[in-house]
Amino acid sequence: MASVNPFKLPSSPAMVEALMSKQTKSGKRDMASKKETQRKNFKRLLMEETQDASLLKKIQARGIDEIALERKGPVDGQFGKESLRDFIAKKREMFLVQYALGVKREEMRKLEEMAQSEEEKLMDDEKALEEDAAKFDAFLKENDKNSVEAIKRAEVETKAKLEKIQEIKKLNVQIMSIRSEMSKNEDQLKDLQRYKQFLDQLTPKDFSGDSKTKSPKNTDGSISAGGEAADEAVDDSTQLEEDEAPLYFETPQQLLDIFAELEENNLALIQNCQETEETLEDLKRKISETEGRMEDETQSLKQQIRLLEESIEKEEEKARVLEERSKMFSIGGVGGESQDKILDELNHKVKEVYKKCVGDGDSNLGTLQMLTNIENKLEYLFETIEMMPPDKVEQAEKIKEKERRQRLREEKMEAQRALQEERVQKALERAQAPVQKKTAKQVMFRSAPPQRKKKRELQTKKQEEEDEEYFWS
Incomplete structure (x- = not known):
């Protein structure tokens, strides 16, 4: 066992334990x-x-x-x-x-x-x-x-309460019977008033009598629930009987005669109405036929106008492309640098088309590979279009055709504006330039030989132009 150094202070836990044990013992x-x-x-x-x-x-x-x-x-x-x-x-x-x-x-x-x-x-x-x-x-x-x-x-x-309840029940039964009788009398009174009103309407206007002056002012409001209302209704009915004036109709035959006369008038009116309806139907049918014919003519004229506008736009586009090509080949052919420039522009345009069609613009692909991907994408889209409903496809084609025409129209207007500005600029330059007198005969270029193209070449050229217009527009 290791000896403990007496001159060394113990650690804090040991000191605390020693103090605690000492206090516990004391x-x-x-x-x-x-x-x-x-x-x-x-x-x-x-x-x-x-x-x-x-x-x-x-x-x-x-x-x-x-x-x-x-x-x-x-x-x-x-x-x-x-x-x-x-x-x-x-x-x-x-x-x-x-x-x-x-x-x-x-x-x-x-x-x-x-x-x-x-x-x-x-x-x-x-x-x-x-x-x-x-x-x-x-x-x-x-x-x-x-x-x-x-x-x-x-x-x-x-x-006493039970006796009163029995008495109340008996009175309620009597009240219910009186109310039912009153309701029946009210219904009969309403029917009679309705009949009287009907007879008053059928009475000739030249009939002179005191019935109108002595007629009751308010027949509907004279009847109400309760005993007092019943008394008032009885008094009103007696007063009506006393004040009742003689009617125009004395026998039922008079009413039947009036009914027969009205029936004849109604038959005549019905016949006139049927004839008028037939005339109206004929007029409606003629109007609808005229409108349909005019609508067909309008549609055909609109279709012709649209076809003419499309053909005019195509011809103008062809003229513009030919003009650009003539400008490009007007100075003794195309050099190597211009060909590289054209190829770069072509590659740039193909890349733009590839971005819009495929969406992967960061890939470093060649022009042919991008064209191949674009063609695959177009085939996939054509297959998708074939599976879509025809009416939706036709509607979408109409919308796209409208947008394309609008875009071509805007491009055409922009080109015309630029051409006009260029012409104005050239006219200003010519006006400001000093006048040079011609000292020699003007140099004339050699005229091109007459071209004899076959029909097949024309069809191929037309197909190429349509493809170019479709892909580059």
């Missing part, structure tokens, strides 16, 4: 001493209480003098001889015992008085409880009596 020792002291004091108190109790019993049994003689005992073989200190202690003990006896007697007297007062209170409480019980019994009897009377009154009231 705390345990203090607790043990406290418990021992408490135990001794408790034993002493028990002994004193035991001695006092035994002394009290002896005093009560034999008296104070006998106990004093017993406790004093013989001293050095002589009775009554004791030291002054023992005598004082004995006297002190006697005084304490007498004082304790007096205190206990006083406590006993107080306890007896308290018990007597408590007994008196208990007797008073018993009397009050008996009185309360008697009052409660009387209250219960009165309550039972009142309950019996209330039950009797409730039975009487319930019987």
Whole structure:
């Protein structure tokens, strides 16, 4: 085992553990001493209480003098001889015992008085409880009596209530029957009023009578629900019967004659209406035929105009391409640098088309490879178009054709504007340039020999121009 250096300070955990163990030991020792002291004091108190109790019993049994003689005992073989200190202690003990006896007697007297007062209170409480019980019994009897009377009154009231309910039911049944009868009478009255109104409408205007002046002002509002409304309706009906004026129609035959006359008039009107409808249908049919014919003519004229415009645009485009080619080949052919420039421009245009069609503009592909990819893309698009609905394809073709024409028209206008500006610029330059007099004959280029092209070459050239226009426009 390694020896510990006594001159070296221990580490913090070791020091803390040592202090904690020391405090624990001291705390345990203090607790043990406290418990021992408490135990001794408790034993002493028990002994004193035991001695006092035994002394009290002896005093009560034999008296104070006998106990004093017993406790004093013989001293050095002589009775009554004791030291002054023992005598004082004995006297002190006697005084304490007498004082304790007096205190206990006083406590006993107080306890007896308290018990007597408590007994008196208990007797008073018993009397009050008996009185309360008697009052409660009387209250219960009165309550039972009142309950019996209330039950009797409730039975009487319930019987009266049932009688009233039966009476109310009977009255409700009577009211319902009266209301149903009133509703029937109201329906009959409405029918009769409607018939009267109809007869008034059929009455000739030249009929003079007092029916219009004596007619009721408000027939619909005279009928309402309830007994008062029924009385008012009866009064109104009696008043109407009294004030009723003679009608134009006295016999049903008059009404039948008017019906026959109206029927003849209606038949004539129906016949006229049918003839008018037939005439209107003929006019509508003629108008629709004329509109259809005019629409067909308009469409054919528009188609012809469109074809003429397309042919004019194609011819103008061909003229522009031929003009550019003539400019390019007008000065003794094309050199190597110009060919490289044309190839670069062609490659640039192919790359632009490749970006727009394929979308992969960053790949370093050759011109032929890009054209091959463009052709594959076009074939795929053609196959997709064939699988699409024809109406949608036709609509999309119309939209694209319209956009292409618009673009060609704008390019044509831009070219015309640029050409016009160039012409104006040249005219300004010619106007500002000094006048040079011609001193010799103007040099003329050799005229080209007449070209004899076959029909097949023309078709091939036309196909190439259409392809070029389709791919480069």
